Amino acid sequence: MRTGARRQRFGGRWGLTARLAMASALLSLLIGGVFTYLIVAVISMRDTAALARHSERTLAAAYDLQRVVVDLETGERGYLLTRNETFLGPWKTARARFEPQAAQLRELSGRYPSQQERANKITRDGRAYLTQYSEPLIRDARRDPAAVATPARTAEEKRRVDTLRADFDDFVRFEQKRATDRIARSDDAARRAVLVAVCGTVGSVLLITGFSGHLTRQVVRPVRRVSRMAVAVARGDLTVRLRETGKAEIGHLEHSMNTMARSLERNRDELIASRARIAAAGDAARRRIERDLHDGTQQRLVALGLELRLAEDDVPPDQTTLRRRLAGLVTQTTDVVQELRELSRGIHPAILTKSGVVPAITALARRSPLPVETDLRVDRKLPERVEVAIYYVVSEALTNAAKHAHASYVRITLTATDREAHLTVSDDGIGGANPGRGSGLIGLRDRVEALGGRVEIKSPPAGGTTLSVCLPMR
Template identity: 30%
Template structure:
């Protein structure tokens, strides 16, 4: 058996989850930077709002101070107008102006209470002087005018008002100038805060953009490119190229995917090679069994065995040897690979069994043996070394419990033959021993054919089981890992998700192909559900409508069930390919100790059983059971396949 691909061992640090941690870490950095930038921006905005509030408050103070100054000025203007014109109508709004001035003074005092302490002190002084002006000058003057208008209208009155109002105006000017300075200071801070906000916003946006670009580059390098490589390789794999491999360069989850893919591809390649080898071996065994069944001479059988064995083993030479009672090996059949020097048979066909030879070890142990001829001193060893043969691998042929001879292959390659060479020789040796022991016995020949068929069926069953429990499960697991990878990828990377979906579809296609191969190797339904269910499954898959009738009242031996199953399968295949039939009838009946199978179609007929290997294989299988198979196919009259197989009564 060739060495199968094995799953790579993980190192001490499990890489799975590393990609997720990196993505989460990078995303966390982006989020933290964004939060920091927006926090600074929010702080600046709060400062702007605070500055705006301060500015609005300062404007309210200015407006209140202006109104108070205007009210005080109006009081003076009304008194001055009356003194100059004597018009009493000018005294009408004087009382309201006095009240409004006091009220507005208190408003100004309240607004400045939360402002700069110096401004608050100035405002309090202005309000106190305004109230003093109103109570000690404006209100008494208004009362005097009401009582003695003539004496109140004097220049002295006007001069006194000017004298009282001049300091108040100076205070108003100082207050306004100070308030303007405060407003300009707040406006300067607001302008600086706005500039800071602009800078922070620009830096934050630029930093976020840079981080996004770096993050996108990382995702492209860590995920997109490896997955694209995996997708391309999976497409090649789905196309049948099982030699493809992915460079294992990633150390994260994608690296696990790469390694798993390579393990799966290697396993599939090994399984396909094993399957091809098994098919070749089974074909060779069938051809040899056919020769035996035809009753050809033993020499022809020996030569055919050497030929088939040499080709399958990939060696340059193969020889079937018989041991004489005097322990002399005689070549009774041999084969030379095309292109290799024609040196067969070894030592002119006869040589003694001596120490340091494969024959001697086989005689002593009755087990397969291999010999390196570099230091061999036996006759066959020296001959082999002289002709460039480096290794000899032999297997004993035992007939009737006695050592009959050996079968050997010779290699010119300096590298040792595969480790399973001896194991593969055994199958041929078993057939050859059967042919030797039963060269003149037809019944034993049929028994050997039955063993061959059973070995073939067991090999098919083993390969089908290995495919089901190995590559198919690994393919399913790989599909799940692709879906998990798809789940952690940003939805905005839709091209990558489409490629992953295509890769998953390709893997599903490979899985379907493996299931189809497994179904062809050995009918799993037959093992699970029996012959009736297996035949029903065949008819359901038949391209030509098929009617099935099964009339069996007891269980049949496994080897008979397998033979009937493959016979019906091959018959349905031939009907679909050649008969042009519209219906096929299948009838299976157990009559006494004979199982009768009848497959009839309404096609064009004219089938020739000598064409194609399918019916020959069926004939070998049925005859190995002691049964018979006939084909009746008149032109234009459809085709009938008649099979009779004896069934043991026990």
């Protein structure tokens, strides 16, 4: 029974979490497979490109060595025809370059035994041409020019040069064929990679589109409805309800949201009344303490000061020590009375009860160590609880501006309508006030929210602090 009820509650065997996991796994496998194949293809293409570059270097080395052989041949022919030693310059350069160039060709051909053998044959035939024909020919021509111009030597030169050319043609033909095969394999791998990428992209798009549509119907739209309900509840409308049409966890969320709204609606009035009673009781207690201090302790201290001053006047002139002590007691009593007045003003200012919030704020501005600009557009008496809250907000804001914000001036703006009172206190201080730290701002927020009001604090670093308060009249 419990298993069946749980399945029915969460929309059958597969909840949204399981569906999301399955779709994610399928998409991951598809994308992972495509990317794995593409990585393998890219690695193969990279290897093929490296081999193609190696073939280019090998062919370049073969062509360079072939030019060396051509320079040997043309140099010796020019010398034989002209007997000018100048033509031996290219021949000497080519003879010096032959061995290094042949070594480079053998090194580049070392990956493949067949090409290595062709490079070795080119080296052997070229070395034989140089040492067995070209160098002896130049020596003999210097001794006896007529002795070298024979048909036998000409035929020998042609045979050796043709052999070298055949060696080079065979080497280049094989290397070009291998490069062509690599390019063909690379092109084929690229085409397959493109095909796989296209198929993977199309499959991913279809899967994502289908899954997105499912999520939109089953999750996004219901969550939007839940979000709209949450916004309405945050604004104070606790009568809004959701249609419980969602499946699985979404259905459970809709049911929970409706249950929460009903619970909040039942407890809202009691909570508001309780917070208002707490605030009113605190204000009443402060008023009573202020009145007791003013009418009782403060008056008795004033009377005591007068009695001490009269006693000072009655002291004979020759009792200077006693007169000085009485004068000190009079001064201390006066200081105590002044401190008591400041203390009672902080508990609950009498001017607020007698004259209202505008004179009370004006008095706070005059006592502030900072220049304060006020714009108080209130022409009537506000509800007592509203005036008390405004007074303490302004008092705390001025204290913070002087002690913590390092401000040079403060501006206070107060307006009131039949529905709400709006207060703004701003300074040009260092900013950075954090409502989460310090009991002062937390206490102000609690006081304002206890009356159903709103508090907003903007305090960017080095941008000053602005405290905005909205209090309902009812």
